[in-house]
Amino acid sequence: MRDLYKTDYEVGQDNIRTWGMDMHNPVFIISSILVLLFVIGTLIFPSEAKQAFDGSKGWSIDNFDWLFLVAGNIFVLFCLLLIVLPVGSIRLGGVDAKPEFSLISWFAMLFAAGMGIGLMFWSVAEPAAYFSDWWGTPLGVAPRTPEGADLAMGATMFHWGLHPWAIYAVVALSLAFFSYNKGLPLTIRSAFYPFIKDRSWGWFGHVIDVVAVMATIFGLATSLGFGAQQAAGGLGYLFGIDSGINTQIAIIIGVTSIAIISVVRGLDGGVKLLSNINMLLALALLLFVIAVGVGLGIFSEIARTAGAYAENIIPLSNWIGREDEKFYNGWTVFYWAWWISWSPFVGMFIARVSKGRTVRQFLVAVLLVPTLVTVVWMSAFGGAGIDQMQAGVGELADGVGEVSLALFQMLANLPWAMWTSSLAIVLVLVFFVTSSDSGSLVIDSITAGGKLDAPVPQRIFWATMEGLIAGALLFGGGADALGALQAAAITVGLPFTLVLLAMCLALYMGLSHERRYVLGEGRSAKRDAATAESSA
Template identity: 70%
Template sequence: MGDVIKDEYQTDYVVGQDNINPLGLDLHAPVFPITAVLVVLFVMGTLMFPSEAKELLDGAKWGAINTFDWFFLISANIFVVVCFALIFMPVGKIRIGGQDARPDFSTMSWFAMLFAAGMGIGLMFWAVAEPVAYYTGWYGTPLNAVANTAEGRELAMGATMYHWGFHPWAIYAVVALSLAFFAYNKGMPLTIRSAFFPLLRDRVWGWPGHLIDILAVLATIFGLATSLGFGAQQAASGLHYLFGISSGINVQMAIITGVTFVALISVVRGLDGGVKVLSNINMVTAAALLLFIIFAGPTAAILDTMWVTTSNYATNILPLSNPFGREDETWFHGWTVFYWAWWVSWSPFVGMFIARVSRGRTVREFVTAVLIVPTLITVVWMSAFGGAALEQIQQGIGALAQDGLTEVPLAMFQMLENLPWVAVSSFVGIVLVLVFFVTSSDSGSLVIDSITAGGKTDAPTVQRIFWAVMEGAIAAALIFGGGDDALGAIQATAIAAGLPFTVILLVMTWGLLKGLTHERKLLLAEGKL
């Protein structure tokens, strides 16, 4: 058996030992009250001075993007390389939750939840608008391709896939695997701080850990509230475009109220009866819309676009990942670096949710599923939506061909307008947007509740209800009190937070590799691997 190896990651900390229990709640003493006060103060300040807040925070956002563009890209490249390495390394045999653990969810339900929480709503918003923007040169072109040319079309699809492929999912995978490993294999709380145990040891249960968790909660709740607000505006615009319904504040508030109400029902039903059920419904509905577009649209052009997208993604992934000597600076900063900062700022939320539903998977199975499967699905999705839109533009059909990209929220509906059964397909699109937001709100409530409960996953349901209501209330307050300026200010905050969070992710990556290597030695010594 060899020498006995000591487990370096043993801790005397008990999950929930710092929690307070007023009114039957189960809250982490420093994290919850500090987070609550900061959220209230920030929202009040943004509502009182929306334009000034947006100007100040936009400056911070663009300062981070323009100055640290190289850092964002190099870091994202590191995450991709590490994830692919984990698939082939011996540590890939380690099972999350222990070698005897078995998955809590079926493979299909697991895939559905990964996709719905990760970027389902983003694909509805950008699948048409982004390729069209790149092809027409709406805000620069990737690698300085000439707009409205065959080369421009190919690069438009390859660059779109670059932003939605391996890199964002590698960011999510690093966070999710770090959290899952330290929580389910080492018995630590399911919070961001646990991933820093290799660096901070037991100091992670003190103020350094409190600060990490507070930042994670703020990034999550502001990111969700921003997306809920912009999503309400998109859904309202779609209803106005299709049915002539007003897209004003009252309709947007009604949409937020409806989404929050459905999210509350899902929260009360729990993870198994809530998010899982909605995610499965989402995937079936999304698949139906996808198949409709493929077969009702320009089928041959879409199938050809799938090959064009894949080949151009593979061919241009290195040039697009190079941060130095770029001549397409407007496009590069406005799209790629912006996306990388946004994915990083969302990683605490998405990563923790993925960790929550991934117990029982091996490291190899986990990374392969999180990295490869969504990327393959996204190739098909982007090729169908984007390929149909670009074909319409080249044939001179519809509003996108005549007027170009005028309103991003309407791009998908303008593409669907030129296909059969436009009312049905567009209505399905609106429903998908709304249900994706419900799953985001629900899973976000689970994540925030876990962090503010000190890593407990069985806190009272009323706490998840509180956070679901808070997300809707913040979004509604921002729209009602400050409109686009207030929402833009919160979004700029999330993007600016991407810079320090990138440093945090790099440290997490180091801790994850260190922890997995040590775990493999333990399992080999015990004859379990």
């Protein structure tokens, strides 16, 4: 056990240094070729590609829905267990490690990367969809009833609460621990070192890292493309601007340009700065919606949302004998596959900014604090949307039409709608910039063999690739091409579910080893030194 992490591997030893870049061989080259082939094939055959990947996505969800649900439950229980176990006192980076970022900046970055943009998109649309039976109702509850309203909020929290953050936490904690405490590269393959030792640096590790790069860039490009459609739709809804392909491409170019500037500036001058600004803007919008949307009723909305979440978390986590198959497969299993496919990107970014925290601090911040904040956010925005639907006010009274416009339709019935909707568009765009930034930094690290600071040209390359992929697919194939990209990313979720389950075991082995041998030897050395000093 004492030599469990002994390796002669040196970060960057397999890298090719040319054109101002530091490329890990063969991960960088294979990833680039596969991304290029996918984009070309999807542009030539957009509908066929969508059909093929939709088929693979449907097969994964239909046949392994139980695996996604079981794994999600395991991740939550595993993280909660680590919080209370003695290993929770282990500090990422060693006993003398200090956090690189303040608590507020750290939380802002992990929240912006994790799901900030999703909360903007779905905070009104998702509860409204469940309440109006837009695509199935949770647990078969009757739509447009008081019970339906409660369960709509509870089911929304189920999809955005403990389970997705536990998925991210498993990946993030594994990577942070094996990198900062065991000296392994900050790449997905390092989490498997306890099982396969130096074979991690061979083809098994290359395959894992290539899949992680593909999942990350596909997920980011998909979100950028759909986000451009949402922002363009908002501009058209508010100002009558044409929301067609030219506006969407212009938005992608703008977001990508800002993202490139941000990644060049690095974590402190880029992602950290934008994340802090975005959290302040999001807080301002949240307080406004609370003040004029739900008022003092926010306290009852929070109680309703939290209560419905706690009451229904076990029934919604169950995979046996579900009668709400349309909701279960169309929403829950889809979400779990999506979160898992995003976990390499979000998990690695959270690991990148979390050195110096204890395991317990890390899990409380990554698992519990975002869940509490999301309860407040969903209660304000989702509660205001459902209140308008129940009162027959505005366009939402007729149900959910275009999901990307639900937020703007809710804000339209509040004072200063033009200003708040404009702020919402800015938030959507800046959240996309921060996601692109953090994703580029993650891909840089993987394709540089685990180095934390890839050369500037390499950062620019991947940030540009994300924009080019989204723009090219949107321009050449439209919704079919983006749908194919999204389906491909979700398909990756199935094999990565097994990867994450293995990570749980490897992480527990590593933490136990750290506490038993490393920290144990440290305590023994201190006792020996104290004894020798007293004897002298």
